[in-house]
Amino acid sequence: DVKVTQSSRYLVKRTGEKVFLECVQDMDHENMFWYRQDPGLGLRLIYFSYDVKMKEKGDIPEGYSVSREKKERFSLILESASTNQTSMYLCASSAPHRDEQFFGPGTRLTVL
């Protein structure tokens, strides 16, 4: 079974803090994705990566950065957290030439 894990289910941070969200997949997938989910807006793509050290902006990259030093790990970084980044963050991975994405359990981030 494909397994995508995220470092925390719930996280509470203060405005201005640097926040790291970690995602690990165990199926040797090339593609990895970070989404945020907000009520009424569905899932919106923040960043994705198609290979180690490669990254591409999604639809809402502002205020975020990413890191992919190893194939199995994709990190989302909030350089200076703000209250409008309070959201559910979902990581996903997929194999090349396969559209189906496999999701982690999500991290619910609250920025106070």
Place this chain on the structure above:
Amino acid sequence: AQKITQTQPGMFVQEKEAVTLDCTYDTSDQSYGLFWYKQPSSGEMIFLIYQGSYDEQNATEGRYSLNFQKARKSANLVISASQLGDSAMYFCAGSFSGGYNKLIFGAGTRLAVHP
């Protein structure tokens, strides 16, 4: 620009009845894929069903079927014989020509199954 639209914020259905969740899409691509995911209250996204734009038959997976009407650009999910465990958020998503298997999601429909 590609877009996925789900116009039903919430739906309810009686247990054992069938329910249809609507999804329309907007694209000028000839080759694309359409997905449905289920998100229970626990938060994980569960893949349900996939339809390719060139697939001639409607996709089916157990109690799930996808009513694909290409000319109308709709990809409705039909759940037959609803169960209490089907209560969840349902998201329609599309994979279009952007590459890298990126998905565009709709806003979701919350389904409540009543006993």
